[in-house]
Amino acid sequence: MQNSASVSIIVPCWNDEASLEKLLNHLNLIAKNERESLQLIVVDAAQSESCLEICQRHGSLWIPASPCRGEQLRLGASHAVHSILWFLHADAHLTFDCLPAIRSAIDSGASGGYFAFRFSNANCWQSRLLEKLINMRTRFGIPYGDQGLFFQHDIYLSSGQHDASPLFEEVELVRRVRDQGRFVELAKGLGVDARRWQRDGWWHRSFRNRLLAIAYWMGVPASRLAAIYSSRK
Structure with missing residues (x-):
């Protein structure tokens, strides 16, 4: 039975123990506040003892789960008991007003939503420009999982849930939820870790991500694209 008073948070994990412990x-602390x-639900694709101990x-x-993000998210949702589902990456950075913002959006009739793209630990001209470009794109396109997607539980299920794929697992789900009602952007509450952009290069990583998205729209299997996405080359 769903509890309408609170939120079930699903976190897919794969060798993210350091970030996961900080997030949990x-x-x-937010729950206490x-x-x-x-x-809190952690779906661990590495099936590691250290992750279990942290949880x-x-x-x-x-x-424990197999290493496929879409399958991890679906499995986590199957154990959720609350009326709001919130899907977070293990390295997400949160502020204390994130939960009130989600509840306010759902109480106002939204089917679900996401947070505006903000880097939590970078403040250079590249990061600021990328934030603006990504937020322009997501208002018309698809926000991805690092933006903290949340849904009414019933609408998530009736919309078919995440695709059981390792990449772009949220694309069709977001489209279907938008067809059922308002899918809103929240201005603040969540920050995205910048380390992958800093490691790979701001424009190199962003350009590669866009090429992967174009390839997905053209019908390249998500399993093939996931291998490219995971590579640092």
Whole structure:
């Protein structure tokens, strides 16, 4: 039975223990601040003992899984008990007003939504320009999982859930949810870790991501694109 008073948070994990521990600790602080009990669900594709121990320390349900992000998200959602589902990456950076913003959006009738793209740990001209460009794109296109997608539980299920694929698993889901009602952008509350852009190069990574998206629209299988996405070359 769904509990309408709170949020189930699903975090896919694959060798992200350091980031995960920080996230779970922060979520518990947010829950304490909001005086509510969140349901924390970690779906671990590495099936590691260290991830299990972190989840036990922070009161999170630990679910072992195969390394496919779409399957991880679907599996996590199948264990959710609350009326709002929030899907987070393990390296997400949150502020204390994130949960009130989500609840306000759902209470106003939104089917779901996402957070505006902001880097949490970079403030250079490249990062600021990329934030503007990505936010322009997502208002007309698809926001991806690093922007903290959230949904009404019932609408998530009726819309077919995430695709069981390792990349672009949210694309068709977001399209279907938008067809069912308002899918809103929240201005603040979540930051994206900049380390991958800093590692690969701001424009190199962004250009490669756009090429992968174009290839996906042209029908290249997500499993093939996922191997390219995971490569640093």
